[in-house]
Amino acid sequence: MKVLVIGAGGQLGFDVCRELAHLSVEHRGAGRADFDLTDERQTRGYIEGYGPDAVVHCAAYTAVDRAESDREACYAVNVLGTRHVADSCRKLNAKMVYISTDYVFDGQGEAPFEADSPKNPINYYGLTKSLGEDEVLKRVGKHFIVRTSWVFGTNGANFVRTMLRLGAEKDSVKVVSDQIGSPTYAVDLAKLLCRMLQTEKYGTYHAANEGWCSWCEFAAAIMEAGGLSCRVLPIPTSEYPSAAQRPINSCLSKASLDAASFERLPAWQDALKRYLEALRGV
Numbered sequence: 001m002k003v004l005v006i007g008a009g010g011q012l013g014f015d016v017c018r019e020l021a022h023l024s025v026e027h028r029g030a031g032r033a034d035f036d037l038t039d040e041r042q043t044r045g046y047i048e049g050y051g052p053d054a055v056v057h058c059a060a061y062t063a064v065d066r067a068e069s070d071r072e073a074c075y076a077v078n079v080l081g082t083r084h085v086a087d088s089c090r091k092l093n094a095k096m097v098y099i100s101t102d103y104v105f106d107g108q109g110e111a112p113f114e115a116d117s118p119k120n121p122i123n124y125y126g127l128t129k130s131l132g133e134d135e136v137l138k139r140v141g142k143h144f145i146v147r148t149s150w151v152f153g154t155n156g157a158n159f160v161r162t163m164l165r166l167g168a169e170k171d172s173v174k175v176v177s178d179q180i181g182s183p184t185y186a187v188d189l190a191k192l193l194c195r196m197l198q199t200e201k202y203g204t205y206h207a208a209n210e211g212w213c214s215w216c217e218f219a220a221a222i223m224e225a226g227g228l229s230c231r232v233l234p235i236p237t238s239e240y241p242s243a244a245q246r247p248i249n250s251c252l253s254k255a256s257l258d259a260a261s262f263e264r265l266p267a268w269q270d271a272l273k274r275y276l277e278a279l280r281g282v
Contacts, residue, residue, distance in 0.1 A: 003027040003197065004052035006037070006085065007059030011153030012099060015190035016056050023194060028052075031059075037081035047088035054095035054197050057085050060129070064103070065243040067125040078128035079135060086139035095142045095202075097193055102149040102181060102208075104130040107247020112212075115147075115204045115256035123244035133204075144196050145204040146189075149250050150218075153186030154278050163219050164279075167228035177216035177234035181250030182208035185271035187278075192257075192265060201260045206252035209268035221269065225276055 003020055007013040008029025020027040028050060035042040037059055047055065061067060061077035082098065089096040103126030104119045121127045136143050152158040160183075166173045184207070192207055213221070220232040237246065254264050265271070 001025055001053045001197070002051070003054045003056060004047060004050055005029045005056045005058060007031065007057070009155070010058055011151055011156040011158065011186045012189060013056070013058035014155035015153055015186040016058065016193055019187075019190045019194045025194070037084065038076040040080075040084045040087075043081065043084040044088045044091075047085065048092060051092060052094055054097070055085060055089055056097040056099075056193060056197070057082065058099050060099070060132075062125070064123060064125045064246075067128070068123065068243040071124055074124060074128050075131075078125075079131045082132035083135040083139070086136050089140045089142075093142070095144070095197060096136060096140045097144045097146060097197065098133065098136045100133050100145055100147040101126065101129050102147060102250040102252055103247060104133065104147065105247060105250075107249045109249060112251040112253035113206070113249075114253045115206055122247060125244065126247075141202070142200070143202055144193075146193065146196070147204070147206050147252060148184050148189055149181045149208045149252060150183045151186055151189070152183060152275060154275070155186075159183075159215070159218070160222055160272070160275065163222040164226050164228070167223050167226060167230035170230055172231040172233055173219065174233045174235045174240075175216040175219040176237050176240050177214045178236050179246055179248055179250065180212050180214050182210070182212055182252060183218055183268040183272065184208040184265070185268075185275055187274070188265040188271055192262060195262065201262070203256070203260070205256045205260070205262070206254055207257060207265060208252050208254075209265045209271045210254075211268045212251050213268065218268075221272060225272055
């Protein structure tokens with residue numbers, strides 16, 4: 001199998017490439033310097049020139065707040081870019097893994113969202129990721145749409161790094177306490193994606209580390225695990241204004257993984273511990 005990873009410079013793409021290398025799978029990582037995802041000719045020329053058996057599409061416009069005012073750019077990457085990738089996969093009869101998000105849901109209710117729950121995004125970023133899913137569904141039969149949440153990895157900026165920095169600089173930090181979800185370690189998700197690629201169990205899946213917490217609880221766990229004395233002060237979403245509305249409930253049911261006999265990811269607390277060890281070079 002020959003695999004192309006788009007967005008290889010990002011948190012997840014980086015770890016997918018590393019896992020493929022560990023498995024001795026022939027692969028290539030591509031980033032912005034290789035082609036412009038919004039340019040159909042460049043994108044299709046690059047993908048079809050390489051001729052992969054599978055494409056893992058990790059690239060995305062992820063600036064959630066900026067997307068509200070920069071809609072054209074967000075749409076170009078998340079919808080048109082995904083369409084270009086999907087068209088190449090269809091032409092090559094290649095498998096396609098599309099990374100999506102909990103933001104395709106509205107966050108209402110308390111129950112975890114199922115893979116087939118109705119989509120109803122409440123911000124523009126979420127809308128474009130939902131439309132990106134639709135592009136894949138329309139164009140690629142051999143697809144894996146994988147929704148995840150609250151990703152952190154060794155390659156790039158993320159919530160954990162931010163909390164570690166603030167924890168070292170401040171005596172206290174205010175963090176939202178009424179948004180609930182699952183932190184996801186890119187290393188763990190990458191391993192699952194690579195397992196999926198070796199199967200023909202196509203469909204839509206939810207994949208995040210086990211367990212749920214609020215951003216506030218996650219921040220407190222980071223401070224404790226990082227040996228920082230910074231206090232985490234809970235605040236409601238209403239006291240943290242932002243351009244884009246966030247879902248209150250980002251919990252994703254893993255029933256889709258169970259039904260396909262894919263192993264669930266480890267608990268988020270265990271993932272956080274391993275991530276901090278990786279940052280320290282342990």
